[in-house]
Structures are given as C-alpha cells and as structure tokens.
Amino acid sequence: MPLPAPHAVSRLRTARIARSSKPFLARGGPRGERCAGCRLMPSHCLCALSPAVPVRAGMCLIMADIEALKPSNTGWLIADLVADTFAFDWARTVVDPALLALLADPQWQPYLVFPGEFVAGRRVVTEIQPFKEFDGNQGQRPLFVLLDATWPEARKMFRKSPYLDHLPVLSLQSEQLSRYRLRRSQRNNHLCTSEVATLCLELAGETLAAQTLDAYLDVFTNHYLNAKQQLPVDLEDALHLRLRSLRLPLVG
Template sequence: MSRYCSQCGKALKVCICSSIESIQTDVELIILQHPTEEHRPMGSARILSLSLPNSQCFVGEDFREHHELQQLLNEDGVDHYVLYPSDVSVVATEIMSVSGDTKKTRVILLDGTWKKAFKMWQINTQLHHLPSLHLPKELSGNYRIRKAPSENALSTVEAGYHVLSLIEPERDFTPLVRAFEQMIDTQIRHMPPGVFERNYLQ
C-alpha cells in the first residue's frame, strides 16, 4: 500500500485533499513547474491545480518545444499574460474585471525558487512576447516552512490567489489560502520537536 495520496501526491499523514475546495473561474491558470518542485513535500502549486478546474500544470524547465503549451499559446480568442516582474510588466489590477469580455484570459505562473524561475524565464523566450504582470509590492507572503528571500516573496499558491483576486474581484478565492494554511500547519505538526523553531523562527 502506498504511503502517498494518489490525488495530491503528498504523504498520507499530511494529505491536503480534505482542505481542497473547487473554485470556478473565468481566468485560466497555466503553471510551468520546475522539475525540482514536482515532488517537494512543501510545494504549494498542487493546491492550485486541485482547486481550479480551469488550470493546467506542465513540468519542465525548457518549454520552447512543448507541444501542448504551444497549442494553448496559439489558440485564437485568448489573451495570455505571464506573472513575472519584468522591466515592462504592469500591475495585475490593470487587467481586472474580465467578466463579460468575449476573449478568454490565461495567466502563466512559473513555479520554482526565485533563482530557478529566473532561469526558466531566460530560457523560455517565447514568453517574452506576452504581456507580463506583477503583483502590488506591498503584499507579503506567509510561507513559514520555506526560507524566503524577502518578506514580500510569495508561494505559488499565494501568487495565484492574489492575481486571481485582482482580476476577478467578484469571486472569493480565500479557500486557496485556507488550504495553504492548513498544509503548513499540518507539516509543522509532523516535524520532529524543535525543528520548526530551530530552522524557521530564527
């Protein structure tokens, strides 16, 4: 019998499936996940793909010849954006309120450490031709079980939550944050005594 959940991929003792709520969205998310994140116990992108029927996750580093992604990018009647803070990115609020728009909206997220996401951005030059978005700089993350480069560094699920909330303010995306918080709390409870305090509270 497997020690891992077949749906969320996490160890059964820290399975997150009971905290997942399905959320219907007009915006579609495409998650490009670095291979080192796919089986990481504390990765958060899985919350997005489990919660959002309008999401897809592709694993890899170089997507320049990824057939399925290229088909999506070539689809007519779709506005594509990349959530990445480039020199020409605009704040996500500038494309808010897609309701009633005849075009579909897709947002691409890069899932990896800042260093690996930067490398993915450099490699996948086809993404440079898409409008890029950034989130308001005053946002702060709550990824208590991973070291963050700065206070406003966000996990992938937090980034997804914020960008969706800004584009579709009429919808409630808080179940994503609740599932994330429950994942963190469960992971902390199953850490050996003193590990969390020693490694993450200093």
C-alpha cells in the same frame, strides 16, 4: 475516501517520476507513505478539505525540473482549486507543443506573471483587460502564466524562454509579506506560487476563489508542519473553520 481525479500537476508529477532513474526523496519531510491525492502522510491527509469554487480564470504552471515532485510545492493547491490549471515541465532547449498551443488559443488572454523591475517597461502591465468576447458568445478569459520554481530558477526560466517574449508581463503591486513557512527565502516579499495565484485571482475579480486559495494554503501548511512534527491536526481551529466557511456557499 476515493481519491480525486488527477489534475494537471498530479499528472506531471507521475510523468516525471516515470522518467526518473532513482526515487525522489523530499528533504525535511517524512519519507514514509504519502497520500497520492495530497502528498501528505495518510494521518494528515488533506483530500477531504480540497475546495471546489467556480473559477473563470485559468492558470498555466511552467515548472522547474523537480518542482512537481516536492511535497511542499504549492502549485498543486492551485490545481486542486482552479479547474483550468495547466502544468508543463520547463527545459531550456525544448518546449512542449501543447504549451505553445495553449498560449495561442483564442479563448485565453495570457499574462506572464513576473516582477516588472526585471522587464522592459513596454511589456509591463499592472491590470488585466476586462473579459472580451470572441467567437460570438464566449468571453476571452485571463490565463496567468506562473514560473513555478525557486527565485533563481524563475529568473533563468524567464531569460531563456523566448516563446514567452510576446506575452504581456503582469507585475503584481503588493506589499504583502509571504506567510509560506515550508521553504526558506532570503526575502519576505518573495511569495510562493500559491500566494502569487491568490493575487492574480483577486486582480481578475475572483474574490471567493482568492480567499479560498489563501485559506487552503494556510490549512495545507498546518497539516504539512504537524505531520513533520508528528503532531495531530485540530480540525476545529481557526484555520480550518475559515476554510470551511468559504466552502459553505457551495453546499446544498
């Protein structure tokens, strides 16, 4: 089947590879051929299952140095689902002018998603503003700014990105434990980027999109681990049936 058009994370990955002086070898995964559309082994390709759901909210991924290169990165899943996903490399001394322009664009209300316990209280919000009108007839939409990195990297990015200091900090109130099994974390309440985006979509009232992204992460994890263990994928198991049921309203 034809590959989907490259989204923001895919384009960032391509640009990052072009800058690399040596090939990136992912730890813990197969080092053979990978599908350019989903980063999995061709035998476990996920492209045919990529969901299409209308989403009004936007996602802005600020990614640590090699995050876009990792096959286990879940920001890729967000970009598969949310049409208005933007992705930028993070650097301590340089900021992409396109990122600054996006944050200043009046069609968006940006929220920097980060735990409130690490932030001055006056910046912290736990709810988002309702869609507001601007320019006569279009609503201002929420733009969730996610630091796509390991937790130590994300804390460093938060401290050393002064161009984000003016943004309200959205502190998600959730007791959800992470189900992400592709990398280790010292704490079960450290969610992966896709899980954070799911909570943001729920907060924005994008229920179908939140449920679909949640199901898509489960299916991606299943394909990834089965490929790693050289096991076949069961397209009729509960995970695939759940994702398929959420995609049905868009058929016809």
